[in-house]
Amino acid sequence: MAQTPETTPHRYCTVHDEGRLRIVTLNRPEVMNALHSEASHELEAVWNEFAARDDLWVGIVTGAGERAFSAGNDLKIQAAGKRGPRPHSGFGGLATRFDLNKPLIAAINGVAMGGGFEMALACDIIVAAENATFALPEPRVGLIAGGSGVHRLPRIIPQKHALGMILTGRRVSAQEGKELGFVNEVVPAGGALEAAKRWAQQILECSPMAVRASKDALYRGLDEVCLETAVRKIYPAQQANLNSQDYIEGPKAFAAKRKPEWQNR
16 A cells, blocks of 8 residues: 655755655755754754664655755854754755665755755765756865865865865856766756656566665775775674565575565665
């Protein structure tokens, strides 16, 4: 029996669950979805719940309206001296979240600047509308993209290209982002969310435990200096997958030429 989609309004975002997919929409379009401390704490709770629920397997984050995914930190709040502490998981509840094995997709519609770009970089897949732009402009206002941007970007694209963006704060188009390697797909304006759902559906066809094992092994393996060490290690989510019913179900379904029935256990 199909699950009924559920939409939950929060103060600074909306949460829409479609079966095993969670879609979180940043909802401050009047300030181009810029976020402050209170919004980040709200989003941390939203993503904490996503991480804890067994029935949710993939997440998408996007922004309300066509102008912006997120313009980043709400500088007017900061200039007024009202900037509060960020949550442990960082800007938007995502920028410094390192323990989530469930896959996340960023659907970028418009501007992704500063903390907004850092949120996108914290996701596993970035789908961008052709009118999207990306930047880490913090040095232009006397700041540093220390919410993970200066560290994530050079781990995703070549160092010189990362420095070229970080030291100048210049804006990069969606197409250039794809050429540099941090954007997976560029789609027509207005189409980012639907394209992200398409990616999500392909992920949902796979074993959720195998997906999480793959993500866990990839990121943990990158921390190893030696390739052989990375390959020979059995990572926590990988071990959980080896011990799972889904590890048995996959080959059985293939042999029987039927669609697998994933149990997520």
